[in-house]
Amino acid sequence: MGKHKAYLGVDVGSVSTNLVLIDPETDRVLTKLYLRTNGDPIGTVVKGMQKLAEAGEWEVVGVGTTGSGRQLAGVMLGADVVKNEITAHAVAALKHNPKVSTVIEIGGQDSKIILIRSGVVSDFAMNTICAAGTGSFLDQQAMRLGIDIRDFGRIALQARHPVRIAGRCTVFAESDMIHKQQLGHSIPDILAGLCEAMVRNYLSNVGKGKSIEPAVLFQGGVAANQGIRKALEKALGLEVEVPINYDVMGAFGAAVLAKERLQATGDKTRFGGFAVARSSFDSFSWECEDCPNNCEIVQIRRDGRPLACWGSRCGKHQVSSDSA
Numbered sequence: 322m323g324k325h326k327a328y329l330g331v332d333v334g335s336v337s338t339n340l341v342l343i344d345p346e347t348d349r350v351l352t353k354l355y356l357r358t359n360g361d362p363i364g365t366v367v368k369g370m371q372k373l374a375e376a377g378e379w380e381v382v383g384v385g386t387t388g389s390g391r392q393l394a395g396v397m398l399g400a401d402v403v404k405n406e407i408t409a410h411a412v413a414a415l416k417h418n419p420k421v422s423t424v425i426e427i428g429g430q431d432s433k434i435i436l437i438r439s440g441v442v443s444d445f446a447m448n449t450i451c452a453a454g455t456g457s458f459l460d461q462q463a464m465r466l467g468i469d470i471r472d473f474g475r476i477a478l479q480a481r482h483p484v485r486i487a488g489r490c491t492v493f494a495e496s497d498m499i500h501k502q503q504l505g506h507s508i509p510d511i512l513a514g515l516c517e518a519m520v521r522n523y524l525s526n527v528g529k530g531k532s533i534e535p536a537v538l539f540q541g542g543v544a545a546n547q548g549i550r551k552a553l554e555k556a557l558g559l560e561v562e563v564p565i566n567y568d569v570m571g572a573f574g575a576a577v578l579a580k581e582r583l584q585a586t587g588d589k590t591r592f593g594g595f596a597v598a599r600s601s602f603d604s605f606s607w608e609c610e611d612c613p614n615n616c617e618i619v620q621i622r623r624d625g626r627p628l629a630c631w632g633s634r635c636g637k638h639q640v641s642s643d644s645a
Contacts, residue, residue, distance in 0.1 A: 324380040327351055329373075329592070330576025331366065331398065332409065332569065333390030334358060336429025336457065337542060338365040340373060341572040345382060348416060348577060352376050353569045355542075362390040363602045363621075366397055370598040383583045383590045385409075385575030396621060396629035397602060399593040402579045406571055411435050411442045413574030414538045417564045422534040425553065425561070426570070427523065427543035429456040434527050436534075448527045456543045462498065462515060466508065473512060477548025480513030487518065494518060516548035520556050537561050540570040600624050609633060 327342040340354040354372055358365050373379065385402040386394040387409035395403040406426075414421045415437065424435035432455055436444040448455075463470040484501045487493040494515065501511050537559050543549055544567040553561045566573055583590060605620045612635070620630035 324378040325351065326380045326382050328383045328385070328576040328580045329381045329398070330409075330569075330572040330574065330579065331369070331384070331386045331388075331394045331400075332406075332571035332575060333362050333366065333386065333388040333394045334428060334430070334571075335389055337568075338362065338369060338388075338390075339569040339572040340369040341566070341569050341576050342373065342379060342381075343573065343576045343580070345580065348580070350566050350569075350573060353566065353572070355568050358390075362393055363397070363604065366390075366394050367598060367600070367602060370398075370595060374595045374598050379595075381590065381592045381594075383576075383579035384592045385577075385579030385582075387571050387575040392631065393621065397593075397623075398597060399591040400579070401588070401590055401592070402575065402582045404575060404578055407433065407435055407442065407445050407447075409571045409574030409578065410540060411437060411574070412577050413566075413570040414540065414564075415440060416573070416577055417566075417570075418536055418538060418562065421536050421538050423531075423537045425523070425528075425537060425539050426541040427456060427539075427549070428541040429460075431455060432523060432527050432541070434531055434533075436531060444531065446527050446529075446531065448523075456541070458494070459515075459519070459543065459546065459549075462495065465495075466512075468508075468512075471545075474516075474545070474547035474549065476509050477512040477516050477546075478551060479509040480507070482510055483513035483517055484510050485518075486511070486514040513548055513552070516546070516552040517555070519549060520552040524556060533557060533559070535559050539563050540567050542568050544568070602628075606632075609637070611637070 326345050330341040332339040338356045338358045342351045354369050356365050384398050384400045386400045387404050391403050414424045426433045433447040463473050484506050487497045539561045544563045600623050603622050609616045609618050614634050616633045618632040621628045
């Protein structure tokens with residue numbers, strides 16, 4: 322049996338790195354990986370490629386990267402398309418449901434809202450500052466309560482009277498939760514209250530002033546939490562749909578964008594092959610003193626040889642990119 326052709330999408334974020342292979346004909350997800358970045362995006366991309374190579378015989382015919390580490394992943398893999406998260410998530414949402422009007426995405430360290438009208442992104446907003454509206458805060462509170470994060474949503478759904486939690490700040494929210502525990506409120510009621518507080522935080526911050534219309538898609542790792550989904554539906558008065566590949570929608574969108582780009586241009590992929598999984602990558606940085614800007618330059622090396630570098634304001638050391 323020959324190799325299975327596929328488009329590869331990679332989403333490198335601060336918390337997770339996701340890889341997806343999709344079928345060129347149907348856009349069906351053939352395999353996907355959700356890996357913890359653990360502060361090592363280079364090592365995690367290499368690990369992901371190793372796992373994909375072990376999962377089957379693939380002929381990668383195109384590569385797209387997205388996420389905060391999209392440029393890094395792009396030069397490592399030889400990406401054909403390097404796009405921002407808004408574009409990638411919107412494309413993935415439209416591919417899943419062409420009637421989508423609102424995309425709610427909550428990840429480990431940030432959250433975003435994307436408004437789509439007539440198949441085109443009309444507005445968006447992101448929050449990368451407040452941890453109270455992200456998955457990392459839920460992880461932290463689940464750990465403090467001795468609860469597996471995978472059981473968080475299920476337990477929250479058992480609540481009878483969700484308590485009111487101050488959710489605009491992680492410090493206040495945690496203090497409020499401890500106070501409610503000391504008053505004797507049940508864990509399900511506290512978790513459900515935390516879900517509702519997180520949704521209030523999201524809607525008053527990221528969603529402030531936005532017209533949220535159906536169909537509403539909920540994407541990102543936090544979409545696995547049934548308690549958050551229920552709290553969203555309660556606050557919005559709308560049905561909230563969670564796509565089957567909710568956790569890797571950015572990577573899925575990047576793969577679709579790579580397919581669309583290469584089919585439109587007729588170009589062949591720049592993918593460097595699965596040899597990347599056997600390569601050694603490292604980074605080297607220095608301060609350029611050629612002008613008063615004193616830019617911090619980062620160079621990426623593969624097997625000891627310079628692969629790419631960026632960071633200069635004047636562009637002297639910059640690598641050309643398709644990023645947007």
